[in-house]
Amino acid sequence: MAAAAETTFDRSRRRRRFWNTTLQASTPYGLIVPVLAVIGVILGYPLYWLIRLSTERYGLFELIQHKGASVGFDNYRSVLHDRIFWHTLLRTVVFTIANVSLTIVLGMLIALLLVRVSTVVRVLLTSGLVLVWSMPVVVAVQIFYWMTNFQNGIVNYVLTRLHVGDFFQHDWYATTFSQLSLVTVLIVWGALPFVVITLYAGLAQVPHDLVEAAEVDGARPWRVFRDITLPILRPILLILTSLSIIWDFGVFTQPFLLIGQSKITPGNFLMSVYLFEEGYFKTDYGRGAAISVLMLLMVAVLSVAYVRKMVRIGDEP
Amino acid sequence: MAATSSAATRNAKASSITVWLQVDAQSGWPDLVAAANQKFASDHPGTTVNVQYQNWGDHLQKFDATLAGGGGPDVIEMGNTEMTKYMAAGAFAALDKSSFDNSATWLKGLAASGTFAGKTYGVPYYAGSRVDTYRTDLFKQAGITKLPTTTAQYTADSKKLLAKNPKKGFSPLYIAGTDWYVAMGFVFDYGGGIATRVSGKWKGLLSSKQSIAGLTAYKAFFLANSRASKTTDETHPNPYDVYAQGQAASMIGPSWFTCCVGKKYTASTAQFVMPGHIKGQPLPGFLGGSDLAVPVTSSNKALASDWIKDFTSTAGEKGLQAKGNIPNATNLLGSSVNERAAARSWFVPTAKHWVDVENGNILRNMLAQILTGKLTIQQAASSASDNIASVLNQP
Numbered sequence: 001m002a003a004a005a006e007t008t009f010d011r012s013r014r015r016r017r018f019w020n021t022t023l024q025a026s027t028p029y030g031l032i033v034p035v036l037a038v039i040g041v042i043l044g045y046p047l048y049w050l051i052r053l054s055t056e057r058y059g060l061f062e063l064i065q066h067k068g069a070s071v072g073f074d075n076y077r078s079v080l081h082d083r084i085f086w087h088t089l090l091r092t093v094v095f096t097i098a099n100v101s102l103t104i105v106l107g108m109l110i111a112l113l114l115v116r117v118s119t120v121v122r123v124l125l126t127s128g129l130v131l132v133w134s135m136p137v138v139v140a141v142q143i144f145y146w147m148t149n150f151q152n153g154i155v156n157y158v159l160t161r162l163h164v165g166d167f168f169q170h171d172w173y174a175t176t177f178s179q180l181s182l183v184t185v186l187i188v189w190g191a192l193p194f195v196v197i198t199l200y201a202g203l204a205q206v207p208h209d210l211v212e213a214a215e216v217d218g219a220r221p222w223r224v225f226r227d228i229t230l231p232i233l234r235p236i237l238l239i240l241t242s243l244s245i246i247w248d249f250g251v252f253t254q255p256f257l258l259i260g261q262s263k264i265t266p267g268n269f270l271m272s273v274y275l276f277e278e279g280y281f282k283t284d285y286g287r288g289a290a291i292s293v294l295m296l297l298m299v300a301v302l303s304v305a306y307v308r309k310m311v312r313i314g315d316e317p
Numbered sequence: 318m319a320a321t322s323s324a325a326t327r328n329a330k331a332s333s334i335t336v337w338l339q340v341d342a343q344s345g346w347p348d349l350v351a352a353a354n355q356k357f358a359s360d361h362p363g364t365t366v367n368v369q370y371q372n373w374g375d376h377l378q379k380f381d382a383t384l385a386g387g388g389g390p391d392v393i394e395m396g397n398t399e400m401t402k403y404m405a406a407g408a409f410a411a412l413d414k415s416s417f418d419n420s421a422t423w424l425k426g427l428a429a430s431g432t433f434a435g436k437t438y439g440v441p442y443y444a445g446s447r448v449d450t451y452r453t454d455l456f457k458q459a460g461i462t463k464l465p466t467t468t469a470q471y472t473a474d475s476k477k478l479l480a481k482n483p484k485k486g487f488s489p490l491y492i493a494g495t496d497w498y499v500a501m502g503f504v505f506d507y508g509g510g511i512a513t514r515v516s517g518k519w520k521g522l523l524s525s526k527q528s529i530a531g532l533t534a535y536k537a538f539f540l541a542n543s544r545a546s547k548t549t550d551e552t553h554p555n556p557y558d559v560y561a562q563g564q565a566a567s568m569i570g571p572s573w574f575t576c577c578v579g580k581k582y583t584a585s586t587a588q589f590v591m592p593g594h595i596k597g598q599p600l601p602g603f604l605g606g607s608d609l610a611v612p613v614t615s616s617n618k619a620l621a622s623d624w625i626k627d628f629t630s631t632a633g634e635k636g637l638q639a640k641g642n643i644p645n646a647t648n649l650l651g652s653s654v655n656e657r658a659a660a661r662s663w664f665v666p667t668a669k670h671w672v673d674v675e676n677g678n679i680l681r682n683m684l685a686q687i688l689t690g691k692l693t694i695q696q697a698a699s700s701a702s703d704n705i706a707s708v709l710n711q712p
Binding site: 059060061063064065066149150151168169171173174175260261262263264265266267277280281282283 | 374378381384385402403405406407408485486495544545546547548549550552553554559564613614673676677678679681682685689691
């Protein structure tokens with residue numbers, strides 16, 4: 001009897017412990033269910049439709065009928081055999097490298113400057129950066145367009161007045177290089193505030209005594225930067241770079257609006273402009289969706305570094 | 318306008334129709350729109366008309382979105398070059414042609430742009446040719462007593478205008494570099510063309526001998542007369558803005574350009590038919606025009622059709638004519654400068670995919686390449702010609 005009673009007690013205790021641990025273990029999963037559900041609805045559902053659309057012939061006719069015709073991987077095949085796709089991809093990669101490098105290097109330099117200047121100058125600089133941040137992209141594009149205007153833009157006027165050269169009626173939109181350079185200026189200008197402020201916050205973490213010790217040992221500024229500041233900033237730099245790559249690779253508003261619809265040609269396409277022209281202007285939504293899926297895959301590959309870093313930072317005690 | 322909006326609020330609960338017109342009506346003839354609305358309101362008490370003005374650049378994308386998602390217009394203005402693609406896809410409801418004023422004498426070209434497989438889907442709204450708008454005071458100052466009758470004479474007169482107006486950036490005749498409506502006029506003037514159908518397939522014509530001659534003449538004419546950007550289109554900036562700033566002695570464009578020449582120059586502005594290279598022949602002008610159509614997605618097709626009737630009535634068309642447009646029917650035609658210019662006109666290839674050629678900027682890109690000297694005329698024209706043929710021949 002005693003033995004039996006003990007066994008029952010043991011069993012029930014064990015059962016309770018089992019339920020406790022199961023409950024404990026599943027609580028986190030339970031807690032993220034709402035988040036997963038929301039993500040599923042706002043990301044998963046459109047994604048499902050995007051992928052489905054990319055395997056269909058879906059033009060104006062199908063749009064009116066509200067029904068596409070399945071064509072398997074034809075859209076992908078046609079995109080991957082399109083010379084314009086490969087040229088655009090190459091152009092976009094070069095464009096992204098240029099934009100990201102400029103953003104990070106300039107951002108780093110301005111952040112370092114912020115540490116050195118007096119409080120008044122720092123407040124002025126930071127306010128300036130925040131103002132840039134708060135400017136809507138479309139407004140910024142319009143202002144850039146005015147400044148670089150052929151007929152009476154202020155950039156041409158100032159450059160001529162400063163005797164940089166004769167910029168009277170200089171056409172900033174004449175060549176692809178010039179067009180994309182303007183877009184780069186606009187993007188880097190808009191991206192700097194976030195990068196500078198984040199790096200400036202990171203610089204505050206560099207221990208003073210470490211820098212002083214190095215200086216006492218005779219290290220020059222460059223050496224201090226390379227061997228002390230940079231290693232401490234590395235995680236932040238990696239995240240900023242990854243994010244910039246993702247943003248700049250898929251940028252649309254600035255190139256499309258600044259270059260202007262009437263000057264957009266396959267010769268100056270960037271990926272998302274190509275996607276827009278193929279999908280919307282030619283009303284070939286199936287093909288547009290295929291390009292979109294391919295872009296998504298590329299960005300996913302590019303984000304691996306970012307996600308891994310985020311996970312690793314989360315693991316740190 | 319105030320009366321219309323207060324009426325709209327009062328009858329917010331009653332049924333209403335939505336009309337998409339292009340901004341041209343908003344800036345050029347809002348009174349005619351209001352008159353049509355008034356007529357419609359008196360025939361259909363309780364039904365309001367909600368007019369929304371659209372831009373040429375993106376109205377088709379917006380329209381596509383409403384075809385998919387609903388909430389679209391009951392009446393839509395379409396450019397005559399845009400109609401074919403949409404009619405072929407079944408985007409519009411068929412209309413009863415005979416119920417519209419003057420439908421027996423509609424302008425042939427415009428009526429054709431609204432007809433598909435024998436049915437009428439688009440009601441001609443108005444047409445416009447391109448004319449030369451000029452400053453009478455500057456021409457007089459430069460000693461030009463007779464208006465030019467050939468392009469060569471125009472260039473000679475330009476030299477006189479330049480001598481009197483030495484300001485840098487001043488254009489005797491402002492033409493935007495990639496204004497293909499003007500450039501193709503030169504191509505047609507020399508007997509060339511854009512594309513033609515040969516046994517069921519489209520063939521590009523821009524690389525033909527005649528077309529090359531036209532493009533060569535355009536380049537020379539542009540360089541001698543216009544100080545506009547070689548890569549910009551005719552809306553960035555608007556030619557009339559350049560003119561209103563005193564930066565041009567003349568410009569080519571729709572006859573309603575007189576609307577916006579600025580108070581200072583209104584009295585000294587007049588128009589004439591742009592000459593071609595042969596004396597006595599106008600430069601062939603693009604016969605642009607608009608149609609009004611009823612989308613299949615409209616739930617008020619009968620009301621929509623009634624509004625179109627009111628807007629394109631004989632009285633409405635006469636109003637459009639008074640504003641410098643070409644009315645939609647031959648029996649209404651007069652002898653204005655616009656109507657005389659239309660005597661020699663050209664039109665784009667009527668192909669389902671023509672609108673893709675326009676949106677793809679194939680012609681603009683070619684003109685920019687030619688004017689900046691990036692490519693030779695032959696190279697740029699050949700590549701554009703092949704490009705156009707391949708777009709038009711898509712299934």
